[in-house]
Amino acid sequence: MAAQPQGPADRLVLGLAWHGAIANTRMRAALGLTGLMPRHVMTLRWLADGPVSQKELIERLEVDPSVLVALLNDLEDGGLLQRRRDPADRRRHIVEITDSGRAALDTTDAALDELEAELFADLTASDLAALRRILGRLRSSAEHFECQEG
Amino acid sequence: MAAQPQGPADRLVLGLAWHGAIANTRMRAALGLTGLMPRHVMTLRWLADGPVSQKELIERLEVDPSVLVALLNDLEDGGLLQRRRDPADRRRHIVEITDSGRAALDTTDAALDELEAELFADLTASDLAALRRILGRLRSSAEHFECQEG
DNA sequence: TATTGTTATACTCTATAACTATA
DNA sequence: TATAGTTATAGAGTATAACAATA
Numbered sequence: 001m002a003a004q005p006q007g008p009a010d011r012l013v014l015g016l017a018w019h020g021a022i023a024n025t026r027m028r029a030a031l032g033l034t035g036l037m038p039r040h041v042m043t044l045r046w047l048a049d050g051p052v053s054q055k056e057l058i059e060r061l062e063v064d065p066s067v068l069v070a071l072l073n074d075l076e077d078g079g080l081l082q083r084r085r086d087p088a089d090r091r092r093h094i095v096e097i098t099d100s101g102r103a104a105l106d107t108t109d110a111a112l113d114e115l116e117a118e119l120f121a122d123l124t125a126s127d128l129a130a131l132r133r134i135l136g137r138l139r140s141s142a143e144h145f146e147c148q149e150g
Numbered sequence: 151m152a153a154q155p156q157g158p159a160d161r162l163v164l165g166l167a168w169h170g171a172i173a174n175t176r177m178r179a180a181l182g183l184t185g186l187m188p189r190h191v192m193t194l195r196w197l198a199d200g201p202v203s204q205k206e207l208i209e210r211l212e213v214d215p216s217v218l219v220a221l222l223n224d225l226e227d228g229g230l231l232q233r234r235r236d237p238a239d240r241r242r243h244i245v246e247i248t249d250s251g252r253a254a255l256d257t258t259d260a261a262l263d264e265l266e267a268e269l270f271a272d273l274t275a276s277d278l279a280a281l282r283r284i285l286g287r288l289r290s291s292a293e294h295f296e297c298q299e300g
Numbered sequence: 301t302a303t304t305g306t307t308a309t310a311c312t313c314t315a316t317a318a319c320t321a322t323a
Numbered sequence: 324t325a326t327a328g329t330t331a332t333a334g335a336g337t338a339t340a341a342c343a344a345t346a
Binding site for chain 2: 011020026118119136137
């Protein structure tokens with residue numbers, strides 16, 4: 001084999017970071033018109049199931065508390081979610097998606113569908129299934145921290 | 151199926167960005183002792199084959215010229231590469247990896263081997279092969295821009 | 301005293317634009 | 324006039340730490 005190392009591709013962890021960064025950039029562009037960023041979308045997706053506390057969102061999104069506050073402020077200002085005090089523990093804020101928030105999620109889903117169609121244009125259906133399965137089996141940092149704590 | 155959407159996993163492009171960001175963070179930690187960042191490593195990897203101009207590195211790494219200058223300054227200060235003028239066109243800088251640079255690449259390779267072993271601990275050999283193949287077939291932004299230009 | 305959330309601040313990374321030197 | 328590279332500056336994104344309110 002002639003020397004043809006280079007690029008990120010032959011080093012899996014570099015390739016993953018590389019294409020992840022591209023995916024992120026492309027999402028920002030695709031979501032541009034909605035005024036939302038990928039993390040706003042992820043936040044709304046976590047809320048789609050039902051109300052959760054900010055503490056819980058911090059763990060799920062793995063962001064700094066101050067970052068979450070900024071994200072929620074954006075979304076609440078846009079009317080996409082509501083914060084209310086938890087009567088059982090008034091320190092807690094319970095965060096709940098609104099109808100506008102669900103509508104926004106529909107819009108972003110459509111935009112992401114288009115983006116995925118383009119980004120994954122050269123992949124077969126079984127490639128997509130494999131990628132989904134493999135990503136699901138990657139160690140996330142949350143899991144890693146659990147190991148350290150346990 | 152009960153509602154269990156949430157997280158990044160069920161939206162492929164979000165999952166890719168998510169795990170890519172984790173890979174990047176973990177690489178920074180793994181490379182911490184070497185003082186290099188993932189992009190330094192990628193730069194050295196592109197140089198491993200032979201000397202290239204800065205212009206060429208800008209295209210391969212898809213970074214802003216000013217970003218590349220900073221990267222190369224770091225690496226040159228550490229003695230990991232050398233810049234010299236191209237006699238044929240004195241505007242050009244030819245960038246060449248040094249022996250120290252190759253040694254640093256060996257060190258980082260070992261660190262990344264360890265990281266990959268941990269990050270991909272739950273993947274089989276065929277999973278790894280599939281991931282490598284799939285990443286190679288993803289549309290990169292460079293390819294995308296070529297389409298727009300052509 | 302510990303926890304939830306917020307604010308203020310500083311730091312890093314990146315992007316923009318102006319500049320030098322060659323062609 | 325255009326190109327390769329550099330520098331300086333401003334902006335966004337993130338992390339740190341101090342703060343207020345509950346428990």
